[in-house]
Structures are given as structure tokens and as C-alpha cells.
Amino acid sequence: MIFNTISGRRRAKKILVLLVSIVVLLYLLAPIYWVVVSSFQKEIALQDRPPHYFPSAEVFTTNHYYFIFTGVIPPNSTIMLQSMYTMRGTLVYPAIINSIIIASIVTIINVVVGFPAAHIFARYRFFGDRKVFLLLLATRLLPSISIVVAMYILLLRLDLLDTKLALVGIYSAITLPFTIWILRAYFHNIPVEFEEAARLDGCRYIRMMTKVVVPLARPGLIAAAIFAFMASYGEFVFATILTQTIRSQTQTAVLASLSQGMSTSRGMIAAAATLSILPPLLLAIVFRKHILEGLTARLGL
Amino acid sequence: MQSPYERKRFRQTSLFAYRIILPSLVFILFFIAYPLLYSFIVAFKEYKYGVPTGKIIWFQNFIDIFTKSTVAPGFYNSLVVTMKFTLVAVVAVVVISLAIALLINQQFRGSGLIKVALLLPYAIPGAVSAVIWAWIYDPSFGVMNGVLNGLGIIDEYITVAADPRWALWAILFAYVWKFVPYSTFLFAAGLATIPSSVYEAARMDRAGSIRAFFKVTLPLLRPVLQMVLVIQTIFALVMHFGLVFVITQGGPGDATRTLAWLVYVESFTFTRFGRGAAMAIILALIMIVFIYLYLVVLNPERRLKRREAP
């Protein structure tokens, strides 16, 4: 038996690792592959059994994307297919823009507000510091569905339902604890020596933060910003319940409502999903190092 | 902190610190704490057609949830479904992500590729992943049916979302896909801290790799394992909402009516905001138990290394 020799065992192990890796990669990537591939197939081809796993030129089309951006139903398609295009598909692009606007503002708030707060928690001892910090942690763990009903009624009373402002506020509140949490852990890994032991006043503090702390903490700050962006970009519960029209609807809300009808064009839904995942995927790939570091920073390992 | 000078300085520091953290607190107080308290007010009120009738009925909504013949069975069922889902989801996520983390830890060519691949499901918004999976599960044209049929496992295209035997597990499968990467990263980071000398020592003892895993790796991973367990429990209790919303809408029948979904249905389908808020509070209470567990188990207080001002 080859398994009895050391080199044989090593080879067997190599093969095993390879096989498992392929299975894992398939599980992780196949769904994404399939949605992207579907978005480029003609609607009629998507109804074929078996499906076109590796689409040929005959089934290729960019019509679904064309429809989303222009509202023009694919030319030359039969009327049966035409009836599957709902005009709500054209909301996908503005909804993605809404999502990006909201997520960007939330990210800025996190950086401007959360970063100094994390610094304070990491560096200073003050009245009630631990209690306030625990409060922050606790709110992060509260399920959003638990407050959404009350939030809905509150926003109704404040005439803030279906506004971007409400979502910005809520998402800031959800993301800030996490930002503060991971940045605080990050500060613990930065030597304190560079920071000036000056009397605390606003002017000096701001100067110190921008001149000294931000450059040192930049990787952590980027990671925190990415997390805040992705969390607000992909949030679903508030986005679907507290919005009604495209004035404030985000891509998750539009996409979820699009996918409700089984007779809606699947190709269009796939195209919408593909467009929706582009921004976070790009971010994740570009900033992968920061994300991995950020995710594990608070383990304190 | 004895001398008057120090006390004064502490006061000054505190004032300054609160000025800096104030905006964060305002957001959190206004958008989380206030609605949370307000939901008690809502829960004590009677609502009809989405409008408060003006009657304060105190705990009647809670009593209804536990006793009323048209409400209580659905509520208990949702508890069962939620717990079933949570239990299986946590075990599945932990086992799979630990396995993948061990795989990555082999440091072979291609482990970097797996890391990048893991980032993708992690980065995709939950609701969008639900849309993707709904399309995969599609009873008429879904690729899952295509694959199973091609492999000869099924003869006919089947539905999973409308089949009470499969619906919850279909949700679970999609859920695991989305949440495995996060835990994997945590485990991988934990594994990376275990020095290779520990393994060499184990090899000296002629321990097999499986034995080494249980004798060496697992005990050293315990802190990470605890953390993943608790975080995953908290996630599994609520983060399935988008999947249920998109794939099954709580159906068929009540097969995927989790507590989170029930809160939504009571509040926004039946517009019984009072009862919905009461259920939301119950859900929050269940969560608080877990949060407490979290704080005790992981004890972040101990980790809060306080430092004096520089």
C-alpha cells in the first residue's frame, strides 16, 4: 500500500487536499457563477431543461442589462417574454445608487464620529467608560427586527418614513458600535508613544488625530470603513420595511420585491442581482487584506 | 485618583471624552435605545387596522400570544422552528467553517484562492444571496433541479420552497453558504497562532493527525470556538429573515415561520402593531439571554485593558 510509505502518504494527503479544495471552491463560487451566467442568457434559454451550464453564443444576450438601464423591452422577443419584464426592473439602477449614497454617508459618519470615539475608549479612562462601552456592545447584538416595529411607528410620526435620512441614521446607529469595537482593538496594537500627552482641548486633539493617529491607524480605519459600507449597503430588514418608493428604496428592497413573482423574467432578476453585488465584491477583492485583518483584529490574538 | 489635582484632571478627561463620543451616543440612543423603549409603549396598546384605538391594554398582547387559540399555536410553532433552525445552523456553520479553516491552514498553493473565494459570499448582501438561491431552487427551471436530474438523483423537477420537508433546510443551506466564511476567517486566524512546535511535539508522541486535532488543536482553539458559537447563535436567530422573505415567505403552511418572520407578519400583514411589538420584545428577551451568555463567556471586561491618558 502506498499509504504505508511516507511519500505515498504525503501524495495521498495532497490529493485529498486538492479534492476538498475543489468541493469547497465549487460550493462557494458556483452560485455566483450561475447568477452571472444566467444574467447573460436569453430568457427562453433559461427555461431549457437541462440548463446551459456553459452558455454558447446562441443563448448569449445583454438585453437584460439593457432593459434595466433603459426600460426598453428586448427587441425581437415574443410577446410572451415581453410580459415577463416588469417596469420595476428599471428601479434597480436608481436603487443601487440610493444604496451607494446611503452607505457612503454612513461610512463618512463612521469615520468622522466613530474613529475618535474608538480612540477615546482605547486611550482614556473616564467616568462610566466601561458601562458605556458595554452598552455599545449590547446594542450591536440587538436584533433589528425587534425594534423595527417601533421604529416604523416613530418614523411615521416624524414624517420620516420612506426617506434616505432615516436609513442613514439607523445604519449609522447599527454600524457605529462595530466600528468603535474593532478600532478600539486596533488602537491597542498601536504604540501609544507617538501621541502627544497634551492638555485635552479640541484644537490640539484634532491636530493630533489627523497628524499622528490617522496615519498610524490607516489600515484599521480602512477596514472599519469597508465594514460600515458593506453592512449598510446590504442591510435588509429596515430597508424593506421602512421604505416604500424609489425615493429611498435600496437595492436589497427592490431586488427582494422583484423576485417575488415567479413569472418575472429570471434573466432580468439575475442581471439585477449581478449589478447589486458588484460594488461590495469589488470592495472586498480590492481591500481583502484590510478586511481579513479587521475581522480578526478583535480576537486579540 | 486621590489628589484633588488628579480628580480634577479625571473630571476634565471625562468631559472631553463625552464630547467626543457624544455623536455616536446620540445615534445609538435615538435610533436604537429609544425605539426599543418605545416598543414597550406600542406593545401595551391596542391596534386596529394599523391605528391605535387609544386603549392601553397593558399585558393583554402578551397574554394573547401565549394563550389565545388563534395566536398561541402559531407562536409556539415559530419557537420550535426558530430553535430547530438555530441549532442546526450553528452546528453546521461551526463544523464546516472549522473544516475549511483547517484546509486553508495547510498553506498549500491555492489556499490563497480559497481565502478570496470565501470573501465573496461574505461580501454579498444577505437579501441578494437569497435571490440567487431562490433562482437556484426554482421549481421549474432551477439549476439545482438541472444538476440533480442530470446526475440521475431525481426524475422530475421538484420544489423545495413549497415542500414542508425541505423548505427550512433549503433556507439553511443558503444561510450556511453566506455565514460560513465569517467563521472560517476567525478559525483560520486562531489556527495561525498555534505554533508549529506544538504539532512537532505531538508528532514526537506519534499522535495521528486526528488525535493531534482533538488533543492539541481543539483545546488551543477553545476561545475562538466559544466566540464563534455565540456569535453564530445570535446570527442564526435573526439573520435568516431575508432568506425567508425572499424564498418561502414563511410557507408552505407554517414550515418556515420563524419568530422573526412572525414579528413581521403580525406587524405588517395583520397590522397588529401591538402584538408584533410584543413578539419583538419576546425575541429581544431571548436574545438578551444570549447576549448575557456572550458577555459572561467572553468577558470582554477582562479584555478591556484600560490605559491612562498618554
Place this chain on the structure above:
Amino acid sequence: MKKRHMLGTLLVSSFLLATAGCAPAAEPAEAPEPVVITVEVPVVVEKEAAPEEAGPEELAPLGPVTLKFAGWTYDLEKVQQNSDKYVDWVAEQAPVPVDVKIDWSDAGFGEFDTYVTTTFAGGNSFDVLYGSDHWLAKWAAAGWVVPVEDYFPEIRDYVTDIAPYSVEAMTYDGKLYGLPYYTDVMYFFYNKTMLEEAGIASPPTTWDEVTEQSLILMDKGITSQPFMVGLKAGAWFDEGFFALIYSEGADLFDENFEPIFETDSGPVYDMIEYIAASINDTGIVPTKVLEMTAVDVQQAFKNGDAAFVIVPGYMVREFNTPGISKVAGQAEVSMMPGATHATDGYSRMYVMGNGALRDEATKVASWELIEFLGGKTTVDGETGYQIAKRWAVENGLGFSILSLWQDPAVEKAFSAMADTSVMQAQKELAISKDGISAPWFAEWISYVRTEVQKALLRQEPTESVLENIKQQWLDLKAE
């Protein structure tokens, strides 16, 4: 608006206070105050800025007015065109000219009741909106929609030209609330070619025959999912479910809204048991119908998947049109199987929201919009049911306007679709949903959907499901 600003100011100021540290020393004591201010904002809901009062000159059109118009998503291109036409018409040709802009918003049919409920419950409103028979009682009882005849008595002139069941569907507490958008009934369609292939001479007339014929079709490999009716737990469930139970002669409530259906036998029980057996035992109904709406069933039939379907009339138009349907020329309508062959009839309508009452110009413009869409108007010298006719001819939407049947264009469009004599006969056996004029019907039926699904899946015995839905009805009634 003010409140919105206040919140913004609160956030911005707290933000500046802390981060723009160079500002003069802040007094922290003041800090938490803004939160309190916002909390105590009075609960007055502010209306949209009221349009200016009508100008002094009598000849100038009223307004300008922005009408908030809401409906569910269906052929929005045509809705847009119709709205544009109305805006032109109402500015110059209407009896009372008004300068109008339309602010349209829509939600899916399945979510529309929730959308309307949350809008009105939040103190906002629409001026004109789509309505449906199963929501009207709830909306009217809550005061969200107003009886048009109180303000524009001339609406009663339409009563003689609208089928009585449809008038009834638009009436609450004796008052007429709107004009029809479209009305339709659920029909039983079958694929003639499939039956011929299986050697079946005539379509089924009882539910047992449906089973027999389906089993033959399955045996011969003609189709594996012969019979479909959309039972997804949403608004379409109601039409499918009521069509099924009416076909066996179900009667749910008496005139005092007392439930009179039996829970361990009778037509309701039998039909639930029948569909449950069809899903679980005989397999003639695929389980996926529990995630399908009538629209999805229509799609499946056009694809040639199903042999028997229950769908609303307006979907029929597409069955036999080549290019639209894979089964063109094979679809035939038949009377609903069952003991009484009765079916479910439903009405969708245009109603007036309480927002329309905010001033005279809005009120007039709202009524003129309802009449333009649902009634008879004169456009460019031509008098007729402009929009209802358009929906009927171009989209095949059913209608309850009696005089429209005389219109040759309508006649031609409909006879091309299917056997109009069978459809006519079926229409006469259509029943408006029982108990629909009870304000709690909307909530009750949402409960029924999930409960009946449980029985269909045999998760719970039919008896206890029927006990539950009866109890729920009584509970809601007692409230």
C-alpha cells in the same frame, strides 16, 4: 417638514459639537437635550403643502393641484399614458377644468393592502387609489376612503349600467365608493390537445373526473403536473380558494356575518381535503402551487406544463395567441367542475382617498380622474368608457359595464379569445366572496391563507384548521 429638519439639525449639531473641536468650549450639560426635544415632538401630522386656492377669475381652471394616485403594478406604460391623457383632458375638456399634475406611486398587488394601510395609518393619504372588493370594507370602516356619492351624487347614474354584483362590491354601508377598474371571474381552462392525446372525449364536470383524467394524462406521460391553481399565500390565494369551494356550493356566512360552514364535512371541508389528496396522494397537483400565484399558473399553462388550470378571465387572452403561448389553439374554457359549477367573481375599482377632501380643487380633480378612468367621458368629441374599453380591448381585462358588450371592438376582441358563451354562462354563476363587506375580512383572509396551506400539506387536520379560521372570524367580529 419641520420635524425632519429638527432631526437633521440634531444630528448635525451633535456632530459639530464634538468633532469640530475648535469651537468654543461646549457645555456638556446641554448635550443630551436635543434627544429629548425630538422625543417630545408633537404628534401632529403635517399634510403636504395645500395647493393654492382657485384663482379669482372664474374661467381659469382650478388648481394647480397635485393628485396623489396609487395603484398596484400592472402595465405601467398604459397607466402612464392614461394619466397623461387625463391631465390633458382635465385641463381643457373636463366639465370643470383643473390644472392637475399626477404623482403616481405603486406597489405589488400582493403588498398593496399593506402599502395603503401603512400610508393611511401613518397619517398620510392618497387622493385616488385602486381598490379591491376584499379591502374596501376595511378601508371604508377606517375612513381612509370616502363615499364618492356624498360629494358627487351623479356617480349614482352609473348604477344602471353596471352589473349588480359589481355595484355591490363597490358599496359599503349603502354608499357607492367608486367606479370599476376591471372585474373578472375565475375560469376553468383545459388543454384540448392533451385530452385528445389521452383519448379523453370531454372535459371533466366533477372533481372526481378531474382526478381520473389527470391520472390518465400522467400514466400516458403527457404531463406530470396536470392540474394547477395558484395557492401561494397572497392576494391571489383568495380568488383560487373561493373558486374551488364555490364550485361545490359553499356558503360561509349568513347575513349577520355568522359563520355557517361545517368544520368536519360539507363543501369547504371536502374541497380542502380534495386538494390535499391531490397534492399528497394522487399527485395530480404539484406541491409548487403553494408558491404560485394565478400569474404563475397562467405561465405554466402557456408553457404546456399543465392540462387543467383555474385562472382569471383576463389571462385567457394570451392562451390562444400564437407567439405568446406555446399551446395556442389548444386552450378551451369549460364550466368549473363540481356540484354547482359556481365560481369566484371579483371587482377591482378606483376609489377616492380622504386626501382628496383637503380642498375643492383636489376633490373635483379626484372625482374627474375616477370618472375618466372608470366612467364615461367625452374626449375630443367622442363619448364613451374610454379607459375601461381600452383595458378590455388591449389587455383583455374583464368588465362589468353592461353597455360595453354592445361595442363591436370589445365583442371582437373577446370572441377571439375563447368560447364566449361558456364564459358568459360561467360569469352568471360567479359569486362575490362571502363576508367581504365585513371590515375584518382582509385580516381574516390573511389568516386563512396560512391555515389552509397547513391543511393542504397535512401538517394539521382539516377539522382543526376550519375550527381555527371560524374562531378567528368570531374573534375579529367580537372586536
